[in-house]
Amino acid sequence: MKGRFTLNTVPALVLAYFAYFGVLGIFIPYLGLFLDGRGLSSYDIGVLLAIVTATRIVGPSIWAALADRQGKPTQVMQWGAVLATIGWFSSFFDQGFLLLVVGLSLFSFFWTAILPQLEVTTFHFLNDNTERYSRIRSSGSLGYIVLVMVGGLLLQQFGTESLPYGAAILMGLLILSLFLLPAAEVRAEPVEQVPGYWSLLRKPVFVCFMGAAFILQMSFAPFYAFFTLYARDLGYSGIDTGLLISLAVLAEIVAFFWMGWLLKNRSYRLVLSCCYALTMVRWLMLAYLAHSPLWLMISMLMHAASFAIAHSCAMQFIQHYFPRKQRSKGQAFYAGLIFGGGGAVGAYGAGILWQDGAGASQTFLIAAAMAGFATLLALCLPAQVHRLRSE
Template sequence: MFRLTAKPALSLAYFAYFGVLGIFVPYFGLFLDGRGYQSAQIGLLLALVTATRIVGPALWGTLADRTANPLGIMRFGAGIAIVAWLSSLVDFGFWPLLLGFAVFSFFWTAILPQLEVCTFHSLNDDTGSYSKIRTFGSIGYIVLVMLGGWLYQRFGSEFMPGTALLFLFLLLLSLVNLPPMPPPPSKDQPKLSFAELFSSKVLWQFMAAAFLLQMSFAPFYGFFTLYSRDLGYSGTLTGLFIGLAVLAEIIAFYYAGRILQRFSFRRLLACCYGLTVIRWLMLAFVADSPWLLALSMLFHAGSFAIAHSCAMQFIQQFFPKAQRGRGQAFYAGIIYGGGGALGAYISGISWQNGLGAEQTYVLAAIAACFAAILAWCLPKQMPKAALV
């Protein structure tokens, strides 16, 4: 079978993976609203689907370590995710849809943590090269966000299931064509017990900050397209707003390696989280101005791209090489799973079908503010587990 070389194959995998998210994340709320669900139901569905990401990454990370076959785990997860996604093509009601998306989300979690580990192995832990390959994920996201805005305006919210399905197949195809990855670290490499790793105050402080930040993103991921519609913006303009955020993200990812080398980890992370506070307050109070809303979208460069690059660097340096797979899984489960689920549930209650939009984004800003304080209190130097 034809095989791409490592960098093009990894770039295509990121493009397809985040292309699916470019349809799913911004337009899922509109899709559910189009099916007639209330904001509390949308929040519950988002929370339960996101909650599968708490246990999923740890399970898949353990299987990948024991089988020494992360590619097989990723391919299996993508295949079952496609089958589960088929439940969205026909409207069978809320509970079947909830079950279908819960299964989809659980198997979807098998992909990204292992993809991140394989990428760092292939690049010999070069953060700068990683950021450039990760940029293709942002490109996939922005392409689908822009395309989605046009499709929504032309065909309505039911465009989402079929369009995402096409990119799910592209993802599976890219994973099938990934070349063999470097062998996993040998068993005789130094390891620390997980009790030792997780007794670190620095690790839990970092995780708490990232958890709060991810909570703060929940109303943006779950309700921004509905919010934009309620403010009178067209589907195309909404796509442009999101596309502007991802364009800023792409540029930030491209230069992330240089930025991380130049600035203190602690100050950089606290600055990114502080920008997020301003971003959510702008959404709460000045989103009716298209120019100010567009300006707030540029903050995505810091609040997501640079913050994510900092987090990946933390995981790579804190965890011993033989345990980075589980470290990535732990981060994905606790932060994206737990933080995303709790944030989605709170947002669903606070949103009140749009009447509570302002207070919801204020709550998000408060969560981001506490995250920034915790980040500022981290050590000045990037820690290693053996030293903490």
């Protein structure tokens, strides 16, 4: 590790996680509302989000390869944060659809450089101490919740044009925290020969797993793209929407806390299929019961299963399926195809189906059907991934 400590390392890491997820606390829930305020139709919003999300297909692998080659993850995420902020500045100018597409695509592409390298850097500084890591990482969840609430307040008090400014402030804070970190040099150690990476991707069980995860991610698109618009049309205020999203994140935090116990000695097939089935129920509740605050809150609490538990189980699957040498590539492939590809296809489809709110219930009904199909695929998985090694 080289470099001079200009700020205690742990507070700098805490600030970085808080700011990074704080930006997402504004960007993810309220971007659809912001674009609607700019006069874009639901179809335009779907197309824009599909293009922006598609940049996440290749972004993680490119930045991971660059960081691995240079061995300097701190520099990669510093440049990623600066260039992402430059892309974000396009949102300050109301110059139509094309500028937003170009600017937000650049933002999304460079944004993918940050979190994976921040995770690598954090473990490097903490000497792989997972207990300290979990405490530092929780500051990200706190940042998300705080900025969801702040975003809802800004929206209610100053309108949608205030949101780019709030996100830009957090991006400045993120850049500051990253440049206060001492430089880290992380070099890969030589490892033994392992099975071919591409041969692992072609195995039927992995194709089934990825197909289920891809379809489930597609089903999330109406929620990510249009939930704030949906809540507004149902009569919920910006503060109400912020509280609802914060409730989902709190459920996610609790689920992550108990994840080790939940996954211990339980099959991936059982846990994933239950999570996917609950996701189907969640989208049905949004389609037909969202007018009721009680049922809407219950559906948000189900985020613990549909995202937190399902995502953690998928991460365990990747870690167990790929040999150690291939895990970073496996994670990048998963992130790019599922969150990039699945999110992009889902956003485009949701934009067509939403019809400026007229097709909201139908869109969530189709999302529920996709989650149901993902459940059937998950039921085809083996109970324990380690059994695949004998194939």
